[in-house]
Each structure stands twice: as structure tokens, then as C-alpha cells.
Amino acid sequence: MPAAVCSANSRLSPLTICLLRYARRSFSERQFHIGTGSLRTGVHMPAKIQSLMSRTRSICIASSVAVILFLPFLAPAATAATMSAKDAQIIAKAIGFLDPSPSGGVVAVAYDASNPASKTDADAIVGLFAGGLAEGSNSVTAKAVDAGTLGDGSGYIAVILAQSASADKVMAAAKAHHIPCISAEASQVQAGTCVMSVSSDPKVDITVNHAAAQATGVSFQSAFRMLIHEI
Structure with missing residues (x-):
């Protein structure tokens, strides 16, 4: 040669x-x-x-x-979730600080049924909870749910907004079922259309909108409030 x-x-x-x-x-x-x-x-x-x-x-x-x-x-994965695996772990831990604290359960991941990318993102986020994430001695799993039908169901311990999901619809369902709405977008929490935002890059940042939490009937333990940014 x-x-x-x-x-x-x-x-x-x-x-x-x-x-x-x-x-x-x-x-x-x-x-x-x-x-x-x-x-x-x-x-x-x-x-x-x-x-x-x-x-x-x-x-x-x-x-x-x-x-x-x-x-x-x-080959690299074709699609990645808007949330990282570390974000999902933080969410599972944060849910354990709800007052009263749930004994594990299922988190709904709301998506826009008319947007394929939104459903793909929701499925990717659900995958981050595969096998269940520890919340104290309990386990938290996730399920993709159409944001349009979220208000019809119950039994979820929290709801996460996937890409392009309607924050208004999700917040309405959160108020109806008294569960926290969680997003990767801090702007949604600042606007009061979601209760909590979570980010772990470049550092862990948890922001909670106090007024939105009250509107959904959600409260957190005092120990958790010392670890977050509350607005």
C-alpha cells in the first residue's frame, strides 16, 4: 500500500x-x-x-x-430531552419535600398532541425516569400525557411541561388536582404559569413561584425552602 x-x-x-x-x-x-x-x-x-x-x-x-x-x-442519539438525567433526579428529590409528602407515584409529562417534537421530548423525559427514581424510600416514575386531556385524569403527584406544551392548560390542570407544575424554563415560573423550574447546568438552580404554588394549593417543607430561590 x-x-x-x-x-x-x-x-x-x-x-x-x-x-x-x-x-x-x-x-x-x-x-x-x-x-x-x-x-x-x-x-x-x-x-x-x-x-x-x-x-x-x-x-x-x-x-x-x-x-x-x-x-x-x-451513532449519537437522534433526540435528547430538554431535561437532563440530573434534572430528573432533582425533580424526584424536590417532590419528596412537598407538604404533605407523597409516597412515591407517577409524574405526568404533558405534551402538545399536535406537535410531534413535543411528544418526542415528552417520551425522552419519561425515559429519564425509567425504572423509577428514588424519592426517600419511595420511587417516582413518569408517563407522557396529552396536555389537552391532563385535566380529565388524576392520581399524578406532579406534572412536567415538555417542549411546546401549553403552560396555561397544564397550570389549569395543576390547580384542579393540587399538584406542582414543573418546567425547565425559568421564564414560565417568573410569569406565574408554572410553579417550579429546575436546572442543573452549569449549577443546580431551583426556582419556585410562591403565588403560583399557593394558586395550586401546593406547599413545600421549610427545609426545602431554604435550598431554593423563591419569587
């Missing part, structure tokens, strides 16, 4: 390297009679060279198959 190709090997995929080797081998086959192992001049190809070429071909085939099979798993 030319020196330029060899020096670039670290930047080439296994499949590309194999194709280059195949091209080189094809060129060699024009010089050798592979079936008879002889040059056109009648000189026999050494057995070691034949063995080496055979091993190289096998490695190339195996490498190509591996690339095809595992490439999907090496």
Missing part, C-alpha cells in the same frame, strides 16, 4: 481500508495468475504471500460486517 495511504490509516474507517486493500489486491491479480500461483513470466508466487493475502481478505470481510452491524449503536 502506498505510504500516503498507510500514514492516513488512523483516519480511515475499517471499510475504507478494506476497499483500498481490495483495489491493491485486484491490481496484484493482474500481475499474478492466482489460480496457478505464477507470474506471467512463469515465476511461482511464494506460499507465504498467498497465505498473507488470504488472511487479509478474511480480516477485511470480518471488519466490514462488524461496521455494518454495530454502526447504528455507535
Whole structure:
């Protein structure tokens, strides 16, 4: 293989390297009679060279198959939640500071049914709660719920706004069921359309709108209020 190709090997995929080797081998086959192992001049190809070429071909085939099979798993995730795994853990802990404190339960993740990206984000957030997150000795899970039907259900211990979900609809449901509305957007809490915002990047920041909390009939333990920014 030319020196330029060899020096670039670290930047080439296994499949590309194999194709280059195949091209080189094809060129060699024009010089050798592979079936008879002889040059056109009648000189026999050494057995070691034949063995080496055979091993190289096998490695190339195996490498190509591996690339095809595992490439999907090496690719980055197509969609990420607007909330991180750390945000979800903070939410689970914060729910434990409600007064009275629930014995675990399900958090509704509200989305806009007319917006596919909103549903995708809701599903991603639900995935952050997979298996249940610890809230004291209890466990908190999540379920994606259409924001338009959220008011019809009960039994949720909190509701999270997914991307593009209607804050007004979610807040109305939160008031009806006396549960906290939680968002990744601090602006929604500042506007009073959600009770609590959570962010862990670059540092943990929990903001609670006191008036919105009162409007939903939600209160937190004194110990938690010392850890948050209340407006």
C-alpha cells in the first residue's frame, strides 16, 4: 500500500481500508495468475504471500460486517430531552419535600398532541425516569400525557411541561388536582404559569413561584425552602 495511504490509516474507517486493500489486491491479480500461483513470466508466487493475502481478505470481510452491524449503536442519539438525567433526579428529590409528602407515584409529562417534537421530548423525559427514581424510600416514575386531556385524569403527584406544551392548560390542570407544575424554563415560573423550574447546568438552580404554588394549593417543607430561590 502506498505510504500516503498507510500514514492516513488512523483516519480511515475499517471499510475504507478494506476497499483500498481490495483495489491493491485486484491490481496484484493482474500481475499474478492466482489460480496457478505464477507470474506471467512463469515465476511461482511464494506460499507465504498467498497465505498473507488470504488472511487479509478474511480480516477485511470480518471488519466490514462488524461496521455494518454495530454502526447504528455507535451513532449519537437522534433526540435528547430538554431535561437532563440530573434534572430528573432533582425533580424526584424536590417532590419528596412537598407538604404533605407523597409516597412515591407517577409524574405526568404533558405534551402538545399536535406537535410531534413535543411528544418526542415528552417520551425522552419519561425515559429519564425509567425504572423509577428514588424519592426517600419511595420511587417516582413518569408517563407522557396529552396536555389537552391532563385535566380529565388524576392520581399524578406532579406534572412536567415538555417542549411546546401549553403552560396555561397544564397550570389549569395543576390547580384542579393540587399538584406542582414543573418546567425547565425559568421564564414560565417568573410569569406565574408554572410553579417550579429546575436546572442543573452549569449549577443546580431551583426556582419556585410562591403565588403560583399557593394558586395550586401546593406547599413545600421549610427545609426545602431554604435550598431554593423563591419569587
